[in-house]
Amino acid sequence: MTLVFAGACSHAPGITGRANRGDPEQRKNLLESYDKMRLAIKSSGAEALIVIAAEHFANFFMNNMPAYCIGMADYYEGPIEDEEWLGIKRVKVPGNSELSEEIIQIVMNDIDVSYAQEWKFDHGISVPLNFLTPNYDIDVIPVNINCQGPPLTPLNRAYEFGKSIRKACDSINTKIAIIGTGGISHWPCTPDSGKINEDFDKTFLNSFIFNDKKALLSYSDKETYEKAGQGGFEIRTWIAVAGACEGSKGELWCYEPIPNYAVGCTVANMEINYK
Amino acid sequence: MTLVFAGACSHAPGITGRANRGDPEQRKNLLESYDKMRLAIKSSGAEALIVIAAEHFANFFMNNMPAYCIGMADYYEGPIEDEEWLGIKRVKVPGNSELSEEIIQIVMNDIDVSYAQEWKFDHGISVPLNFLTPNYDIDVIPVNINCQGPPLTPLNRAYEFGKSIRKACDSINTKIAIIGTGGISHWPCTPDSGKINEDFDKTFLNSFIFNDKKALLSYSDKETYEKAGQGGFEIRTWIAVAGACEGSKGELWCYEPIPNYAVGCTVANMEINYK
């Protein structure tokens, strides 16, 4: 019973890189919500933070594209992007290879994860950490779900992956927080960049908040791509968090569609139902 | 119902690289058995050959070590080793990216495979191909199970992987042959190189031939390492073939322990039970 916090949030590079180009009211709400999450993680007593992310060809390419990968190093580095462009200074982030290995060993019974003893974070992890662990004083365990290069893992496997991570957390004697980070609808680096499909986002968030497994797993990649763009494939990170907390409910702390950040900026938590 | 052949065999580099240092009688038996397998694949009408192998840090390293990986390219190259040393000429081997993708999409429902659009074969694949498809005239689909860098995938997942590959073969309209290639007991590149544990090998082969799932999955990595060396971890490739043919029986065509080849040289087939 050592999962102590679960939640999910956005990671768009505009949030830090083009900070001043967002509407001030919306930005204020977003930052306050990130900070609420930071405090919630802190007061949970978490000793390690698992970040279920969806990187953008930083470490993983189609020469060996893992459906799921878990970091197993004592430290990581990031962001890989230009510090000025992203608005985040490059740092060494503490990891915990032994804890990672314990988790991987357990997860491998259910989900066939790759492991990585080296990992350079891109904005997909660096943006959330910038707000949630600004002093980099907690061990981070990075996790990746391939949301970039098809063939992509089926949604129900992402849910099972979350359940498996939860199983690992609950059988380990370390207090662990989990966050997922991704989408929802967005069209990064394409002519449609900046577009946001609020209807798609709100429907999805509603399913997330109620942890409605059936609804969460009902999307086809075709539908997601058409309605939510390539970035929409990142719903897998949210679905994994839902899986980790199967049967419990969540709370939406922030949803601010900010076109200059190219995404509906979201922060949500998920209750932990101790079984 | 389009799995048309299944079998397993050794891949030790000594078989081709130090060909003349093996006992002539043993070698004769080995070569005749490889040839029997070549003919069996040919007469099965197979249009593609899946090779379930266990490479030796040729393409995959601990920076992103997949438990399972399937190739998805239109051609591959190999061997990466020195041609003289291995006794095999470097060639371009035909692949079939579309067929690979079909298989991957199906397998991903059960097993979280990585995929690779590029792959350089080492002796783990090049040695079997040298005997089984000497003209390189059949599409090869390379598959890797991590048997080198722990944490390793549990044996029952390797069996499930085989079942999932079978499911894919049987739902695709192409005649497919599968071979596994690995161990059994050996201590490659260590001071114990050349040692062979015949008892371990024969017990394992017996379980394979009877497709005794319980016995095949009963090995712990600790036991395997102590009795069969690091090379013994490659039993996963045989176990996957057993999984692909769950419920059927096999036949041992060759078992010749040849210390100068550093392994018990084995060729076996597995019946296909059409369901």
Place this chain on the structure above:
Amino acid sequence: MSLYYVQKLIYELNRNPDTTKRFEENREALLASYDLTDEELTAIRKPDIGLLYVLGVNGQILMHYAALWKIPWDDYLKSMEDGVKEHGPVRTGLYARTEGKLS
């Protein structure tokens, strides 16, 4: 499979300073080490960002290639639109599903 090598080249230019250096100093030798068609080579050399988009290159890789050539963001976005006008809908990869545009 050739899209793979176009993307691989750009991915390595993004991530590997040695590759970038060879691209600056000895471009043709570097390009020769990838399995590329003439059309792909033309698109890379020019660079024709719009054509690369039409050829199916993922935006998460392509944006860095535009940045390497110091193409401003807005021009990068416009190149892709122009590319579709000039070369027709996206031919393969992710964006082919909706021809590279929202339906």
Place this chain on the structure above:
Amino acid sequence: MSLYYVQKLIYELNRNPDTTKRFEENREALLASYDLTDEELTAIRKPDIGLLYVLGVNGQILMHYAALWKIPWDDYLKSMEDGVKEHGPVRTGLYARTEGKLS
């Protein structure tokens, strides 16, 4: 974690001709780009194949490093035995389970 970087260096020497070239031409600069301890650096520079074995390097990687130094196969095998005698049992990695020797 340092074993990881020892193995990574050797893996890249095995697979990447550019790394091998830098190893020949500008060794110290190359080594500085890996996160290595003094003991690991000593073992790599000498090379002390036996010590690398004791430090936990996988034989499937190590054998290629011996080959790079043109060490004959039998000497390679003997170095590992000597390494265990001189530096004690294998400390980490796969072979630590049986101290690098059959039980």
